[in-house]
Amino acid sequence: MSAVQKQQTTSNGTAPATSPEARKVATQEVGWLFAKEYYKFMNSDPERLHQFYGKKSISIHGEEGQSVFQANGQQEIRSTIESGEFKGRK
Numbered sequence: 001m002s003a004v005q006k007q008q009t010t011s012n013g014t015a016p017a018t019s020p021e022a023r024k025v026a027t028q029e030v031g032w033l034f035a036k037e038y039y040k041f042m043n044s045d046p047e048r049l050h051q052f053y054g055k056k057s058i059s060i061h062g063e064e065g066q067s068v069f070q071a072n073g074q075q076e077i078r079s080t081i082e083s084g085e086f087k088g089r090k
Helices: 004-008 027-043 047-054 074-085
Strands: 057-063 068-072
Touching: 027 047, 047 074, 057 074, 068 074
Parallel strands: none
Antiparallel strands: 057 068
């Protein structure tokens, strides 16, 4: 094994975290991981749920077949979450 090959693997033979191979993650996997964290916060720590949003974010909330509410920006989304609209959601 050359010195270059030795530098590209860790002691257990896997690519180091900074390598392009280690950074390649399927888009679907990222989506599932995000959804898992989002719903975990929604159920266990809803006071921090607004941190998933930014200044230009939009959250649309409502029941199927009824009118929906749109919150614009992190602060308005935070107010919506704090109003209790998300309690009991899964």
